Amino acid sequence: MTREDQPQTLISHLLELRSRLLKAIVVIVVIFLGLFYFSREIYAFVAQPLMQVLPEGASMIATDVTAPFMVPFKLTLYLSILISIPFILHQAWAFIAPGLYQHEKRLAMPLLVSSVLLFYLGAAFAYFVVFPLIFGFFTKIAPEGVAIATDIGRYLDFVMTLFIAFGAAFELPIAIVLLVAAGVTTVDNLREKRPYIVVGCFVVGMLLTPPDILSQTLLAVPMWMLFEIGLVAARWVKPRQPADQSAADAD
Numbered sequence: 389m390t391r392e393d394q395p396q397t398l399i400s401h402l403l404e405l406r407s408r409l410l411k412a413i414v415v416i417v418v419i420f421l422g423l424f425y426f427s428r429e430i431y432a433f434v435a436q437p438l439m440q441v442l443p444e445g446a447s448m449i450a451t452d453v454t455a456p457f458m459v460p461f462k463l464t465l466y467l468s469i470l471i472s473i474p475f476i477l478h479q480a481w482a483f484i485a486p487g488l489y490q491h492e493k494r495l496a497m498p499l500l501v502s503s504v505l506l507f508y509l510g511a512a513f514a515y516f517v518v519f520p521l522i523f524g525f526f527t528k529i530a531p532e533g534v535a536i537a538t539d540i541g542r543y544l545d546f547v548m549t550l551f552i553a554f555g556a557a558f559e560l561p562i563a564i565v566l567l568v569a570a571g572v573t574t575v576d577n578l579r580e581k582r583p584y585i586v587v588g589c590f591v592v593g594m595l596l597t598p599p600d601i602l603s604q605t606l607l608a609v610p611m612w613m614l615f616e617i618g619l620v621a622a623r624w625v626k627p628r629q630p631a632d633q634s635a636a637d638a639d
Contacts, residue, residue: 408479415475420468427460430467431540434547437519441527442536449537459540466548470511474504495569495625503562510558510610511551518550518606525602550603553596557611564618569625578619586612 423430432439435448450456477500485493530536567573578585593608 405483408483412472412476412479416465416468416472419471420465423464423468424461427464431460431463431544434463434515435540435543437515438523438538438543441520441524443527446536448540448543450541451539452541455539455541459544463544473507477504499562499565503559506558506562507555510554510556513558513610514547514550514554518554518603519547521606522602550597553607554610557592557596557607558614560611560614561618561621564615565622565625568622575619575622578615578622582615585615589615 438448450459452458481496481500485496527536564578568575568578589611590604590608592611593604593606597603597607
């Protein structure tokens with residue numbers, strides 16, 4: 389038995405976990421320091437979908453004294469974490485990989501890469517498709533005589549909620565593949581429950597997005613499509629074998 393095959397103690401696992409967490413934090417801080425100089429330009433880019441549809445002469449406002457500094461600061465920090473996701477997931481993968489069987493390792497790496505790409509795709513879908521639609525809709529239905537002046541802090545909270553909601557929702561194919569691979573369910577079983585899952589997509593859209601039907605629909609419909617994609621991808625996944633058979637394969 390080699391040193392790598394020997395079981396590690398709880399303390400060694402905790403020390404390794406601390407080391408990988410520190411590495412992730414260092415990467416986030418380094419990226420943040422590199423981006424903070426451009427924090428105002430980053431906020432201007434994120435605010436562009438709203439600024440394009442505001443009435444002539446309207447602008448965003450800051451109702452808090454510290455908001456002109458803190459809002460771009462927080463946005464830059466969020467962006468640093470978002471950019472660091474591949475490295476963070478790599479550290480998580482390196483931590484759990486020794487405990488996986490060989491066939492599980494072959495499945496896990498493509499899933500990690502796909503999950504990162506799908507999260508970024510969900511955030512991009514929110515920015516380039518959802519934001520122009522919902523901001524254009526909201527500004528056009530404003531009652532006559534009402535001046536639109538959005539607070540920059542509330543705007544950041546709103547867009548970050550949508551970024552996270554759409555990024556997480558686009559992970560649905562990964563969740564389906566994992567459930568099928570773990571033997572929790574099957575593709576045929578999910579197909580039979582399709583009507584309930586479609587309703588569940590709209591319920592999730594209602595819970596994760598602001599309380600307006602447009603945002604909910606723009607999240608629920610892509611989730612439905614991603615569910616169908618997940619069913620197709622899960623057909624190529626081999627369900628998890630019983631423990632004795634998995635041990636035999638590993639040997």
